Amino acid sequence: MKFKLSLPVVLFALLTGTSAFAGQRYLGSVPLTTFDGRDAITLPACGTLSNPNLRAVQLRVSQAPADIELVRVTFGNGQIEYLPIREQFLPGSETRWVQLMGGSRCIQRIAVIGHKGAYSPNHPAVVSLFGWE
Numbered sequence: 001m002k003f004k005l006s007l008p009v010v011l012f013a014l015l016t017g018t019s020a021f022a023g024q025r026y027l028g029s030v031p032l033t034t035f036d037g038r039d040a041i042t043l044p045a046c047g048t049l050s051n052p053n054l055r056a057v058q059l060r061v062s063q064a065p066a067d068i069e070l071v072r073v074t075f076g077n078g079q080i081e082y083l084p085i086r087e088q089f090l091p092g093s094e095t096r097w098v099q100l101m102g103g104s105r106c107i108q109r110i111a112v113i114g115h116k117g118a119y120s121p122n123h124p125a126v127v128s129l130f131g132w133e
Contacts, residue, residue, distance in 0.1 A: 054133060
């Protein structure tokens with residue numbers, strides 16, 4: 001059986017990556033240092049293809065251990081939601097999907113409050129943020 005892909009489908013797959021088909025979307029990464037800090041990512045304008053409404057977020061830690069206290073989510077309408085994490089993570093570990101209050105919403109900014117673990121003096125912990133559409 002032959003299978004033909006249309007040009008729009010192929011372009012969509014190339015531009016958004018394969019994670020878009022699974023409902024996951026990479027939002028960005030922030031480095032955590034040894035000091036308590038507030039590292040944040042700012043997302044594109046709401047209502048665009050590059051920033052759709054999301055239902056949940058997930059954090060994935062790499063390069064060094066991390067102590068994450070909470071995540072501060074700022075929505076497109078200016079409302080703020082604090083997601084308590086209060087957990088220590090090893091490189092390669094991740095949080096569960098944390099549901100956002102109010103259902104599917106547009107996120108404007110996400111701040112991660114925490115620091116890297118004590119046993120990694122040379123590298124910052126990198127926290128990658130993902131959203132679920």
